[in-house]
Amino acid sequence: MTDLQSTRQFVDDNADQMIEDLQRLVRQKSISSSGEGVRDCADLLASMMRDVGIDADVMATDGLPIVYGYITADRNNAPTLLIYTHYDVQPAEPEDEWDSPPWEARLVDDRLIGRGTTDAKGNLMAHIKAVQALKATGGMPINIKFIFDGEEESGSPSLPAFVDGHGDLLMADAALSFDGGFDAGNIPRINLGSSGLLFVQLRAEGGKNDLHSARARLVPNPAWKLVWALASMKDRDSNVLIDGFYDDIRPPNARERELLEQAGWDDDEQKASLGTEEFVGGVSGVDALEQLLFTPTCNIAGFASGYVGEGRKTLLPAKAAVNIDFRLVADQHPQDILRKLTEHLRRHGFDDIDVEGEHGIEPSRTDPDDPFVQVVVDAAKEVYQQNPTVRPTGDASGRQATWLAGKLGIPGAGTAIGPPDWRGHAANEFMTVRHYLDGIKYAATIWSNWADRWSDA
């Protein structure tokens, strides 16, 4: 067993240097939306990784680089963990809204204020410092592969191809990501899944130009075509009518349903926040939360045809387009849904509707009863002395650890070490010293506990 007491002591004893290293990383800009500083930050990060004994490489992608790292366990029979987080950050404009300069990472009382202090450079550095602390005390308990993304704040456009091209390099026994901060009430949080996404545009055409609307008696209206196609795809009870759409859905198991019941969902609060008087399908309570997390959507994100503005125009539009996004749940697959949609339109006589679909994002969900999940939950309890919130999956779509885990067929979890209300993407983003140091210990504890259970199993 790793001597975690001494590892934790090492973290406290070296707090100043650990904070300074985070400041160094924050001071190196890495704004993926503009590209500013990203490559320099990748080089700095790789050198900091090498300083603690991680074998690090700046790897090219179709976009900005991924920093890949590898470190082997100092014991036998150790599992391998794939760690995902990102070193790119949001822009800091308008900088005059900050109480201290966003790229200075100034320490004000217990707060380190700066862009990326939590999202995600603080979360990222916790791992490097945990490696340093473990190496200095009992040695690395597990093998770790790091993927530090340089495009997360831009939607990780290069990540899917990178993952598809490097399956062997990435293969591990579990995947974990650190990103963001605690829930309100200073409660640590563990996510076990994410929604998938398929974005599709349907387009129809009518006459060669917009025409006088009297001609609608003879010339087909492309907006009507899309209306009829859409009405064939989803009924008024929100049932998606595309054949096989629901086939691959894995319903929540007993443990997942239990997690929903513990989530403290409040209908009135949610309705007020969303601005709706009734939820779709009239659901309430835990059923509403289950619907939010475990059901897919077929959502009209945009519909444009003809003219709707000041004054009135009686025209027959030449074109119509509708954007649809499908939020998907495990184990639906975006390309399979795109194929089923295309087939549906063909079979219903909508051959003349043009379908343009993106690659999409796969949904993911790890079973809460998986032993790896217990390792993370128990580490949170041990370090933070309270029960973490465990979310069986998320309503949004992303490409972090649970997505990677889904791609690789391994368990995955996402957690976070930043403070609650950490002002992500806004002015005065901050990390606290306490959350940062605890985060380092949290990482080390997860790794050590997992190693112990792995060798016990």
Next chain:
Amino acid sequence: MTDLQSTRQFVDDNADQMIEDLQRLVRQKSISSSGEGVRDCADLLASMMRDVGIDADVMATDGLPIVYGYITADRNNAPTLLIYTHYDVQPAEPEDEWDSPPWEARLVDDRLIGRGTTDAKGNLMAHIKAVQALKATGGMPINIKFIFDGEEESGSPSLPAFVDGHGDLLMADAALSFDGGFDAGNIPRINLGSSGLLFVQLRAEGGKNDLHSARARLVPNPAWKLVWALASMKDRDSNVLIDGFYDDIRPPNARERELLEQAGWDDDEQKASLGTEEFVGGVSGVDALEQLLFTPTCNIAGFASGYVGEGRKTLLPAKAAVNIDFRLVADQHPQDILRKLTEHLRRHGFDDIDVEGEHGIEPSRTDPDDPFVQVVVDAAKEVYQQNPTVRPTGDASGRQATWLAGKLGIPGAGTAIGPPDWRGHAANEFMTVRHYLDGIKYAATIWSNWADRWSDA
């Protein structure tokens, strides 16, 4: 019987003065879109009407004035004709595209070039000159009420309230309008009807703001509400499903069908012109023309919700709006259709869709077998020595004589005296001396022949 030979001779003998008077009227601008010169033109017109013995008044409306005139027959047992046309014109910009200045009404060879020479000051002046010629020769054969609109080029917004408020003043035995020019091939044309129009906006709301599209699992999507409402209103075979929508439609009679068959409809030419490969419902030939003229539409003129543009946004829209225009046919009534639509939405559970409908334009159609229509047709044959094209109704909507006739429950027809290809609304609009003088004779002939048949009946 009126001595038409002498009346026609009078027209030819006084051609120069008749042309000069049209030039005077054209030179007085009367642009309803800006209002420029309209009131001065109304005063000039009223004085020119009084000069030939018409009792004329410039009457206030909610917008620009209507010039109303009245003249009584110089014989007993005479019918009363309501004549509609307009004294306002389109702007002339860009004026440098004109071969001669648009407000000069210069005579170049046989052409009088200027804004309004045909549309509609030439058409209008034909009546005043016909009165002058008849008064100078055999006397007025009928009673005439004139409405000269000052807002026709702006959609006649004040006309409906004026007509509703002056039913007694306007009541007549038939209505006639002169506007525009001959068909291609120099064929005179007689229209017996026009389409109605009802313009409606449907609006739906979802959450209080646009939301992350993952929330579509719980928050109703207003675009879907409109899609389902629209799909309940019209099926894929273009049948309008609103209860009672077709109830009041008067199908074409044998004579109207005969007129369609004489119209020389060419599917290929029409398809090429409209840019469609197939007509709605797969119709062809005379059936296509019948569909164009005798069936109503429920047309999506605009649909706007969420975002459809560069890049992609996965959002749940807070609002959606759709503009629908219904082209109506005799004897549908726009306000009745609006009531039926509202009732349809209520009965189908779309109570939360907001319906905003305009007053609309009533459709109109006069039976081609009506004796008044025969009078106009025979006058055209007599003056122009060829058979006019008789259109049983038009696909577009308007408020000219057939509309007035429909409101008053009397027969109505629309005809035109300008040359073919008269460049309406464009640079170098023109009237020819021949078409103008013939138009004066055409008006006088219609009146005289009608008076003769009226007293014979």
